[in-house]
Amino acid sequence: MRLIEDTPRLDIADVKALDSWPDIIEAGTVTIVVGTTSMKIALGSDQTLFGRRWYFACPSCSSHRRHVYLVAGRVVCRTCAGLKYWIQSLPGSSWRRDVAAPVLRRIGGLSKAPTVLGR
Ligand SMILES: [Zn+2]
Numbered sequence: 001m002r003l004i005e006d007t008p009r010l011d012i013a014d015v016k017a018l019d020s021w022p023d024i025i026e027a028g029t030v031t032i033v034v035g036t037t038s039m040k041i042a043l044g045s046d047q048t049l050f051g052r053r054w055y056f057a058c059p060s061c062s063s064h065r066r067h068v069y070l071v072a073g074r075v076v077c078r079t080c081a082g083l084k085y086w087i088q089s090l091p092g093s094s095w096r097r098d099v100a101a102p103v104l105r106r107i108g109g110l111s112k113a114p115t116v117l118g119r
Contacts, residue, residue, distance in 0.1 A: 001084055001085055001089050002081070002082060002084070003070070003083065003084060003085070003086050004069070004078055004083045004084065004085050004086070005085070005086050006070060006119065007069045007070070007081070007083055008069065008070040009067045009068065009069045009070070010032065010056075010067065010068050010069075010070075010075070011066060011067055012043075012054050012055055012056060012066050012067070013066075015043075015054075016047075016054060020043050024043065025043070026040060028043055029041060029042050029043060030043060030056075032075055034070060034073065034075075035073075037060070037073065039074075039075050041057070041058070041059060041068060041075060042054050042056070042057040043055070043056060043057065044057050044064060046064075048111060054069045056077075058076055058077035058079075058080055059074075059075060059076060060074075060076045060077070060080040061076075061077065061079065061080050063077055063079070065077045065078075066080050071083070087099060
């Protein structure tokens with residue numbers, strides 16, 4: 001299972017921070033160079049109450065994404081890349097014991113260790 005946390009990604013905020021951002025908006029695409037290969041990723045935006053929200057259009061499925069990932073020489077969204085979050089790789093019992101229970105205890109939502117069924 002390939003994990004999001006271990007995969008190179010590009011955030012739209014990093015592109016917006018580039019000096020060339022006005023030119024990128026004008027072009028409607030951002031060019032990503034990986035080795036000797038360059039790929040154009042289309043950009044889009046929506047008007048919100050707080051200003052304009054920019055996103056990548058995934059080259060594979062066209063969904064609107066804040067992040068795109070470099071997997072096997074392609075730049076795509078996490079769904080097209082088949083990526084999972086680390087937490088999704090844990091078995092359910094491990095997730096409850098190692099992730100959910102400590103958080104619940106910290107915020108006062110769980111006063112004792114959870115009962116693990118089958119033990
Ligand atoms: Zn996609």
